[in-house]
Amino acid sequence: MASTTPHQEELDPRDPRSLLVHARDARAAEEAHGREVFIAAARWALAHPAADEWDSACVPGTERELAIAGQGAPLVAEFCIDEFAAAIGLSTDAGHYYIGDALELAARLPRCWKRVEAGEVPVWRARKIAQATRLLSPEAVELVDQRLASFAHSIGGRGIEQTVKAAEAEADPELLKARREAADDKRHITIYSRHVDFHGRVDIEGALDLADALDLEDALAAVAAQLKDLGCTESLDARRAMALGELARREASLTFDAAGEVEPPARSKRTLQLYVHISHAPGQNPFGSVARVENTRTAIDLDTLRSWCTDPDTQLVVRPVLDMAEHRSGESYEIPTLLREQVILRDVTCVFPHCTRPARSADIDHIVPWDEGGSTSTDNLAALCRHHHRVKTHHGWTYTSTSGPPGSYRWTSPHGQQYLRTPTGTTTISRPLTTTA
Structure with missing residues (x-):
């Protein structure tokens, strides 16, 4: 018989009270399940202590010890992150932070952790505490644990920040001073190139020294004026935006011809x-x-x-046109340029479950190793980021290409979990894991 959520049988869409009761109980069940996953993450980390450093030092690319929580927390075996993250539908990077937050609480904030285990502090609030304490010394984090534990269930972000700063000032006054001095420099330029609108525009923000800002202002004004003199009819704001691109391609310096007239500088293509x-x-x-x-x-x-x-x-x-359906191959282990490009364009990202790192910066892996008879060909190559290439080579993960859409792979983890990675995402396709009494 299929299971039902709390009060599903009594749910009446015409009864507001019934809907509220259902929503309340469903949310409570959701929080309970989330807490179980979070607790399992901490136990998983503790069950996978760091491996012997001697093996890592002697065999390049093998598993290393990983610090995913603050000072004093146990180090974990690097590759354990991948399997747990995949099992709960996270990328390796997201899993790193999720398991790290759980370990931070379990190992360094035992009072707060006890309340999480008891269901008295929601996971999302506990994770905010963990993220705020990860850089603290053991002495400072002990003070935070003492002071936050009793009201960790209700404290907000500002309260966490103030408690952490007070504990840091009390336990590590010199360290706090050094961090404050380092934080004084807020200079940055951020280009949001991953957030492009439909017309190919991106946002930019930054903070500069006053002298640099004034120089940039003068340069933008000068190039915007040059663009107008060259016949550009865009608005001043648009020309200033265009000027920034021009500055990236050439120096915005004025030159003069023999008659003393301003000569527009050469524009790099x-x-x-x-x-x-x-x-x-x-x-x-x-x-x-x-x-x-x-x-x-x-x-x-x-x-x-x-x-x-x-x-x-x-x-x-203009580069050679690639037919993505064409089968290409090479005669040696080295991958021909066009074949490499075809694999990159086909896979788009690293093909490990849930990974989104770009294929263009990834390794091109022989699915069946070359020294085991694998060919250098379209159907035996795939893009793997360097980390997941190491996981596949040294930690028992295996994968094969499938007969589905190009760029589809079936992965099997060391514990037998299986995943289907396609161009549209990752799906868990089997759960052979069993527990014993």
């Missing part, structure tokens, strides 16, 4: 690299009226793409 995918439906664009930009994993409209291609200051590089 920008390079635009396009990837053309062949559609099985002749004359049709498989992406509709948009193009995919690999660098940012976003889509832009074709009119924007055309404007980039027809811009006289854009250097258009």
Whole structure:
């Protein structure tokens, strides 16, 4: 008989009270299950202590010890993160932080952890405490644990921050002073290249020294004026934005001709690299009226793409057109350039379960190793980031390509969990794990 959520039998969509009771009980069940997963994460970390450093030192790429919580917490075996993270549907990076938060609480904040185990502190609030204490010394984190434990169930972010700062000031006054001095420098330039709108625009923010800011202001004004003199009809704001791109491609310095007139500086051409995918439906664009930009994993409209291609200051590089359905191969272990490019474009990211690291910066792995008879070919190569390449080589993970869409792989973990990774994501396809009484 299928299980039901609390009060599912009595749920009446016309009865507001019934809906509230159902929502309340369902949320309580959700929190209880989340707490069980979080507790399991801490126990998993404690069950996988760091391996012998001698093996890691002698065999390059093998498992290393990993510090995922604060000073004094046990070190864990590096590759244990991958299997637990995959089992609960997280990437390795997200799993690193999730398990680290659980270990931080279990090992360094025992009073707060006891309340988490008892169901008195929600996991999301406990994780905020763990994230705030990870850089504290053992003496400071002990003070935080003493002072927060009794009201950890209700404290907010500001309260956590104030408690941590007070404990740090009391336990580590010199360290706090050094961090305060380091934090005084807030200079930065942040380009949100992963958040591109449909017209190919991105946001930028930053903080500069006043002298640098004034120099940049003068340079933007000068180049914006030059663009206007060259016939640009965009608004001043738009020309200032364009000027920043110009500054990235050449020096914004004024030169003079023999008559003493201002001579526009030479403009470096920008390079635009396009990837053309062949559609099985002749004359049709498989992406509709948009193009995919690999660098940012976003889509832009074709009119924007055309404007980039027809811009006289854009250097258009035409690369060989790759038919993604074509089978390619090489005669040696080394991977030919076009075959490597085909694998990168096909896989897009590292093909380990839930991993999203770009394929372009990944290793190209022989699924069946070359020295075991594996070929250097389209159907025996896949993109693996360096970490997951090491996991596959040294920790018992195996995978095969499947007969599904190109870029589909079946993975099996050391404990027998199986996952299907396709271009649309990762799915758990078997759960052979069993427990004993």
